[in-house]
Amino acid sequence: MSAARVMVVDDHPVVRDGVALLLRGEPALVVVGSAESGRSALDRAPGLAPDLVLLDLRLPDMLAPEIVAGLRERVPAARVVVFTAHGDHHGVQAALDAGAHGALLKDAAATDLVDALRRVLRGERVRDPRMVPGGASQAALVRSGLTRREYEVLRLAAQGRTNPEIAETTGLARNTVKTYLQSALHKLGARNRVEAIGKASEAGLL
Structure with a gap:
């Protein structure tokens, strides 16, 4: 091609x-x-x-x-x-x-x-998810309690990226990516990544 x-x-x-x-x-x-x-x-x-x-x-x-x-x-x-x-x-x-x-x-x-x-x-x-307007609205983020960084990591996870891939894309350490994801899961009341993506979608974040 x-x-x-x-x-x-x-x-x-x-x-x-x-x-x-x-x-x-x-x-x-x-x-x-x-x-x-x-x-x-x-x-x-x-x-x-x-x-x-x-x-x-x-x-x-x-x-x-x-x-x-x-x-x-x-x-x-x-x-x-x-x-x-x-x-x-x-x-x-x-x-x-x-x-x-x-x-x-x-x-x-x-x-x-x-x-x-x-x-x-x-x-x-x-x-770019950091844009306003664009990606998640500021109001949706405020309602969810997610920080921009937590949202960015969750958005990449929703694209099917693995933690190492998210780390490479964002420039974060792998442990930091894991921490952000766990924090996002907790704030969304989700037990796992799939459930978190579903809840984030329902909340107008994805």
Whole structure:
């Protein structure tokens, strides 16, 4: 299977170069081009024919929802993922409403970024769980009593990840992952991982 074609749209060269560097070791994803503004992204996208566009939420010339809508018209087969340093920005939801397929924070670890992009290419809608709005709502988290970290570990467990895999993804020690999971189980009143995932789903957390 050929590698998925990725286009990076960001007005900061260091971000464009950084993403290209992160994806260089990932044979399933290849950066085929970039753009530094919304207008240049819309102009270049048809020629680059990307499978996925990683789009900065804040560009100097256009709002992200406008760019998303334009990309959906010009390269309808491409999936668009908003990439931002501002997880609580209302523009995230506006971009998703305009048709973006996902939203990620720029401080995502390389393994998380690659995993998220792969999931988007498989047809999933992906949001970093730390985003507000996105993932679990703050209200649902408050009701559950879970911390963000406990929620993040539980979310990865719900994806079928093992404790060692969760540790690798989050950068936590395995014992710490186990502690967070046990704490989440206790707060949800669950006896095991499966029951915890079910209860978290019912509570609107997953």
